[in-house]
Amino acid sequence: MVDRLHETRSQFDEIAKDCEALQLRESDGERRPNNKRPPTGHMVDEESIFGRAAEITEVINFILSEKDKSFSVISIVGKGGLGKTTIAQLVYKDERISQCFDLNGWVCVSEEFDVKRLIKATIESFSKTNCGVSELSPLQEVLAGTVKGKTMLLVLDDVWNENKSLWELFRVPFKEAKMVRILVTTRNEKVANIMQTTTYFSPTYLPEDSSWQLFQHYAFSGTSDTVPIHLVDMGRVITRRCGGLPLALKSISSLLRHEADEEIWREILDSDIWEIKESKEDIFPALQISYAHLPAHLKPCFLFCSMYPKDYILAKEDLIKLWIAHGYIESRSKRNIIEIGDEYYNELKERSFLDDAHTYPNETCKLHDIIHDLGRLISENEHCSVEINHPLDIQERTVPGEAYHLYARGSMVYVNQIPQQTMKGLRTIFMDIDPNKDYKHGYCTNCTNFSRLWMEDCEDCLGDVTLCNLTQFKVLRVLIVKWDILTKTPHSISELKHLTYLRITSKRLNVLPLSIGLLYNLLALM
Incomplete structure (x- = not known):
């Protein structure tokens, strides 16, 4: 009997260690949703952007003003989660920009600067058709032919490359173009220098009023008029603690959306994680709090997505089947397990852990690169x-x-x-x-x-x-x-x-x- 008691106690000790490692809380089991929530998308649109109008206009005006130069690189440089990609997206979709150039293209670069992949992606972005060529020289010839005698704008998002020779290989075909504007987003000024940037833009932290607008947009569906005053007061303090970082604000406010329990707000406000100083990015404390407050059943589903490389496009249908295969989705009563997986997927989107990639013909998603870093850091x-x-x-x-x-x-x-x-x-x-x-x-x-x-x-x-x-x-x-x-x-x-x-x-x-x-x-x- 004594041996069995010792064995049982050891098992409880193991469970306690696992709970601590996974940052589980007593309320995780109780907060599991019983009703399917409506899906919420987070694709970039004007209504969810605050405090960036002046910077967007500045970038657009500069691109349109340099008509005497045949080739120029404009770099948006800043830390992760500051909104560089958002600014680039709104510049790219502006009518003045789309009407000014014969060709407009968007390529997500990420950590590996694979010249062949990037040239192929550029051709496909310009032509809107698949490119069947795979070798470097033919790819360069196809791209040179595509841009010959034309004006072009190309956005290269999330560039990390510090190898100048790779950049030179990539840009060679653009010599055939009449006018070239390349808009780059990067966290590293050295990367921008290698790309021979002519102008730098450094987004600032959001001012407090814009930060509060963004927080309200996600936490209170746009307005705090009908929200209890004590939640508004705590929301303003949490907003200040996010330090003007848009992704941190979006993550925390998405967590608190429709959350009326004052205890949860107080727990987030008083969390020790805000005091972490050793994080490589100021944004991680806010994101770690968001992760800590994920319901237990969503945590392994999110972490599984971080297995893939950055910027990998995940098909919703496949992802749900993989969660089922690993036992991450529990069948409850007579409900269809695919429907429950759909519920998990939508809640991760609602909490800003998954971003929409595209919805046609099949729904897909991806992780923001900072959210991907968070997944790897935790796991x-x-x-x-x-x-x-x-x-x-x-x-x-x-x-x-x-x-x-x-x-x-x-x-x-x-x-x-x-x-x-x-x-x-x-x-x-x-x-x-x-x-x-x-x-x-x-x-x-x-x-x-x-x-x-x-x-x-x-x-x-x-x-x-x-x-x-x-x-x-x-x-x-x-x-x-x-x-x-x-x-x-x-x-x-x-x-x-x-x-x-x-x-x-x-x-x-x-x-x-x-x-x-x-x-x-x-x-x-x-």
Whole structure:
């Protein structure tokens, strides 16, 4: 009996540690919604922007005034969450800008300055059609032809590149254009210097009156006239603590929307997290408070999204199925579990943890880059993504042993070597094999026919070479393989007994092995 009591106490101690690590509170279970909330979008529009009119007008006037220059770069520089992208979006959609240029394009750059990807994205943004070219020189020729003799405005959002040679490779085709204006958003002034910026704009923190307007827009649906005075007073103090950072204000006010419980407001106001000084960004204390007050069932759903690279577009339908596969969505009474997942998705949007990407033909979302940073900060090494295109990448971008969810993108030869690392607890593997990366220089270790030593001569073995190592991950629940030239999957895939979600995307795969039928936990096969 004594041993059983000790064992039970140890289990309670473990639960207490888990609760502390996940920042769970006693009220989390009680606050789980029982009714479906209406979806709320956060796409940028005039009604949700406050205090930026003068800066937007200044950028527009500068772009329109430099008609004597054939090429200029205008950079909006400032810390994360300050509203750089919002300013750029409103400049881009202004009628004066759209009418002034023959071509208008928007490209989200993010951390990796992949010249081929960016040139291709620029062509597609200008032409509004898909570009089937994949090699650098032909891409440059297509872009040069597209802009030849025309005036163009290109927005490059969220640039991190400090390599001048990559920038020069990207800008070469623009020499064919009549007039070029490139609007850049970046957190780093060095990046702007490398791009030979002619003019810098640095957004300021929102003044207190504009901050209060933004807070009211999300917390009180635009007006505080019918809100109890004590909540208004606390709201003004919380607004000042956000320090004029729009994303912090939006996050906190979205959390408090429709929240009438004074205790919750007081808890947020008195939180110790406001005092954190070591954060790399002033915005993190406000966002950490928003995360701490997420209902318990939404926390793993949000953190799962941080597995993907920054700016990755997530399809709503797929995301909900992945949450179900991991057991993040609990079926209640006779309600359809997809409907409950839809409810989770809409609440994360309402709380500003997910942003709309586009809604047609299928609804998609993405994480703001600061929200993505927050997810990675909280989950530490449990959610990660890597780009592997070279042998050195495997050493430099080692996947942590404690990783639970992994997104790996790049060349098949090198992505295939990731499973050789010690990651026994993996629950998710998403292998995104780039069909444009050269796989011909890898040896086929499966094949005994030495006349077919190179993989390009041994397509029958490609599936085995790619997937055979995955069976060591005995607790894997989700496996996604995206590779256009995959021709077969190994029978050994049936050893993944805990697999609940299997998705293989290939133009050449026609048949799955019969052993798939042994995956008795499988909920989704695509």
